[in-house]
Amino acid sequence: MENATGQGAKSARKVVFHRVAENLYRLENTGGYYALVKRGDKQFRRSLKTKDRKLAERRLDEYRAQVGNLTISEDGSPAPLSCAALNFSPLNRKRISNSLTHTGGGTKSAGISVPIAHKTS
Structure with missing residues (x-):
């Protein structure tokens, strides 16, 4: 289908940063701002969801801090989820555990069964 200019309705848009x-x-x-941060041979991009430069610079600083906190393995890949789970404090584990729906011997969240070890004193 062609529009009045003779070009197709679904023409490819050129993205220029x-x-x-x-x-x-x-x-x-x-006119929106984007962050582009590299860490451990990985590139992280994110929209800063603003057209204001000062606000974009503040959000960029926050995003750099978030990316800086990531644990990167020696081969450059992010740490596996099991390593991240070890970083949770006991209070966070309890809060997260209580937020899941308990069913039988495990919990179900988004259709994934996760076994939970129950402590008995």
């Missing part, structure tokens, strides 16, 4: 500052990019057609 302009570097504004270190790790901060602006999308040309929308």
Whole structure:
């Protein structure tokens, strides 16, 4: 199907980013800001959901801190979920455990059965 200009209705849009500052990019057609951060040979990109530069810079600082807290293995891949689970404090484990629906010998969350060891004193 062609529009009045003779081009197809679903023409490919060209995505153009302009570097504004270190790790901060602006999308040309929308004016929105994006973060581009590298850590451990991995590249992390995220929309900062703003068109205001000062706000984008503050959100970029927060995002850098989040990416900086990631544990990266020697081969450059993120740490497995089992390692991340060990970082939960006992209070967080209890809160997370209580938020799941208990059924039988395990819990169900999003259709995944997870066994829970119950302590008896």
